[in-house]
Amino acid sequence: MVLNDSDNRLIAAIQDGLPLSPRPWAEVGERIGLSEREVIERVRALQEAGYIKRFGIVVRHHELGYQANAMVVWDVPDERVDEVGDALGRQRCVTLCYRRPRRPPHWPYNLFSMIHGKDRRRVLDYIDQITEELGLQEIRKAVLFSGRRFKQRGARYR
Amino acid sequence: MNRPLDDIDRRIINRLQKGFPVCDRPYREAAEALGIDESDLIERLRRLLDEGVLSRFGPMYHAEKLGGGLSLCAMAVPETELDEVAERVNAFPEVAHNYARDHKLNMWFVLATETPERIDEVLAEIEAATGYKVYNMPKQEEFYVGLHFQL
Numbered sequence: 001m002v003l004n005d006s007d008n009r010l011i012a013a014i015q016d017g018l019p020l021s022p023r024p025w026a027e028v029g030e031r032i033g034l035s036e037r038e039v040i041e042r043v044r045a046l047q048e049a050g051y052i053k054r055f056g057i058v059v060r061h062h063e064l065g066y067q068a069n070a071m072v073v074w075d076v077p078d079e080r081v082d083e084v085g086d087a088l089g090r091q092r093c094v095t096l097c098y099r100r101p102r103r104p105p106h107w108p109y110n111l112f113s114m115i116h117g118k119d120r121r122r123v124l125d126y127i128d129q130i131t132e133e134l135g136l137q138e139i140r141k142a143v144l145f146s147g148r149r150f151k152q153r154g155a156r157y158r
Numbered sequence: 159m160n161r162p163l164d165d166i167d168r169r170i171i172n173r174l175q176k177g178f179p180v181c182d183r184p185y186r187e188a189a190e191a192l193g194i195d196e197s198d199l200i201e202r203l204r205r206l207l208d209e210g211v212l213s214r215f216g217p218m219y220h221a222e223k224l225g226g227g228l229s230l231c232a233m234a235v236p237e238t239e240l241d242e243v244a245e246r247v248n249a250f251p252e253v254a255h256n257y258a259r260d261h262k263l264n265m266w267f268v269l270a271t272e273t274p275e276r277i278d279e280v281l282a283e284i285e286a287a288t289g290y291k292v293y294n295m296p297k298q299e300e301f302y303v304g305l306h307f308q309l
Contacts, residue, residue, distance in 0.1 A: 015216065018216045053219065055178035059171060085299065088301065089302025101296070101298060106293070107263060142261065146259055147257065150244040152256075
């Protein structure tokens with residue numbers, strides 16, 4: 001699927017959010033000169049082709065009582081990173097898990113996982129449990145709790 | 159002071175983090191599944207957004223597929239300059255979110271750009287604007303993405 005001009009207009013028109021009205025796609029269509037039917041078809045096509053991963057809400061976890069969030073980073077030998085990444089990703093309390101490049105000398109870590117919890121104590125307990133359960137005691141890690149939030153908003157694409 | 163969340167708010171949040179239907183009356187369809195009225199769902203979403211419980215309600219795009227660049231970046235900034243540097247970093251529209259973290263690398267932000275090439279350009283611009291090095295740590299492999307908060 002190749003994006004055309006109206007796809008790009010559509011992507012731009014909804015990136016800040018869906019209209020909060022009973023016929024949101026009709027409203028979007030009016031803005032970009034398409035019918036409601038056309039908009040819905042294009043949105044479905046964009047979703048099927050994977051340009052749109054899903055629709056939904058994004059929560060501000062802090063406001064919901066998830067006061068603590070830790071980025072837990074691991075220095076995993078390269079040959080084990082897939083195995084450990086998959087195992088971490090299967091843990092209930094892990095919400096994101098990515099491999100990223102090391103940046104020596106300050107940053108020897110190549111596996112990033114995100115763990116949220118109601119408070120720091122609970123997050124630290126999760127980390128201890130995971131470390132033990134997956135046998136990661138020998139792997140160097142660091143726990144970076146988040147401090148202040150300087151900015152949170154969605155990315156912009158068009 | 160925000161009103162505390164009630165059970166219906168919590169059910170809305172739990173459910174709509176997982177998805178939202180694409181059809182001509184999506185609020186009605188989602189509201190039915192939640193056992194509430196369409197207008198009630200719309201009002202509650204508006205309030206949760208206004209109060210900042212939700213940061214957005216809309217599509218999650220696949221940045222790379224849309225031809226954009228996406229990366230996680232970090233900087234080591236002296237504590238006394240954190241606010242000033244954060245202000246300069248946040249002034250870039252490409253900076254999606256930005257958190258302080260307790261490490262020598264103490265400022266972490268996500269960059270989202272229209273093209274992959276823009277990442278390096280914006281990094282250089284941020285370095286020039288702040289005087290500090292930016293460590294670029296783009297995703298190399300994704301093992302799990304399920305950011306979802308059960309209330």
